[in-house]
Amino acid sequence: MALHPTGRPAELAGAAATTERSTAGAAGTSTPEDAVAARSVLAAATSLRLTLGDVTTDLLCGHTVLPDGTIVLAVDAMSSTGGLLVAARGRAGAVRLDLTHLAPVAVRARVRARLSILGTARRFDPASLDSCDPAAVMSLLDLPPVALWAVEPVEIVLTRETGPAEVGPDAYRVARPDPVAADEAAHLAHLSRCHRDVVDRLAALLDPLATAGATRVVPVAVDARGIVLRAERPDGHTDTRLPFARALTASAGLAEALRMLLG
Numbered sequence: 001m002a003l004h005p006t007g008r009p010a011e012l013a014g015a016a017a018t019t020e021r022s023t024a025g026a027a028g029t030s031t032p033e034d035a036v037a038a039r040s041v042l043a044a045a046t047s048l049r050l051t052l053g054d055v056t057t058d059l060l061c062g063h064t065v066l067p068d069g070t071i072v073l074a075v076d077a078m079s080s081t082g083g084l085l086v087a088a089r090g091r092a093g094a095v096r097l098d099l100t101h102l103a104p105v106a107v108r109a110r111v112r113a114r115l116s117i118l119g120t121a122r123r124f125d126p127a128s129l130d131s132c133d134p135a136a137v138m139s140l141l142d143l144p145p146v147a148l149w150a151v152e153p154v155e156i157v158l159t160r161e162t163g164p165a166e167v168g169p170d171a172y173r174v175a176r177p178d179p180v181a182a183d184e185a186a187h188l189a190h191l192s193r194c195h196r197d198v199v200d201r202l203a204a205l206l207d208p209l210a211t212a213g214a215t216r217v218v219p220v221a222v223d224a225r226g227i228v229l230r231a232e233r234p235d236g237h238t239d240t241r242l243p244f245a246r247a248l249t250a251s252a253g254l255a256e257a258l259r260m261l262l263g
Contacts, residue, residue: 035175043177077147104185124148
């Protein structure tokens with residue numbers, strides 16, 4: 001889940017400031033995992049903040065990402081934002097996109113990462129469909145029926161607990177999102193609501209010291225390599241990752257991975 005910065009709680013206010021500073025050159029060297037994480041944030045996002053000069057607009061369910069990392073925005077060409085995009089066409093780094101990646105469950109300390117992208121905008125070329133897989137084509141069809149704009153990232157900064165890291169455009173383009181990223185929220189909601197017995201069995205695998213004094217244990221993250229359980233206490237929490245026997249190659253393999261973990 002990724003939400004735009006508008007109206008977010010105090011814990012995100014400082015996050016926004018950090019992202020602003022990171023694009024000014026404070027970012028460190030990134031790793032291949034950072035590129036995957038950046039693509040995963042975009043894959044899970046349902047909203048983002050678009051900035052053009054001094055004007056900002058929050059887009060809800062108004063973007064998608066092509067396999068090569070190009071971000072497609074649905075913005076009415078006749079709107080004021082559309083007019084600004086027309087004026088910004090072809091200017092390197094004239095478009096800024098900001099996303100805040102949150103744990104898709106109702107817990108404290110939900111912020112996982114922040115992603116800031118500077119890119120170059122152009123009108124979407126329908127010929128791009130020739131290089132898209134069926135899933136990408138369907139995601140384009142799901143966008144609002146207005147003008148489509150393609151944004152080519154030229155600067156990508158991912159900020160996590162370890163600090164900001166600048167992801168190179170080439171590494172970003174060749175990376176692919178974690179195979180579970182797009183469906184993570186649905187998987188965690190289903191697990192918590194319909195399979196509490198499975199959650200309890202997973203919790204039994206944790207170190208007793210991690211769950212001592214906990215009021216509840218809840219799954220807060222899942223990816224291709226494992227699931228993270230959070231033991232919540234009145235004064236804090238402890239997150240523990242339970243690794244899968246082997247990395248998933250598709251979201252559909254999650255149920256089997258959990259069965260093997262419990263077995």
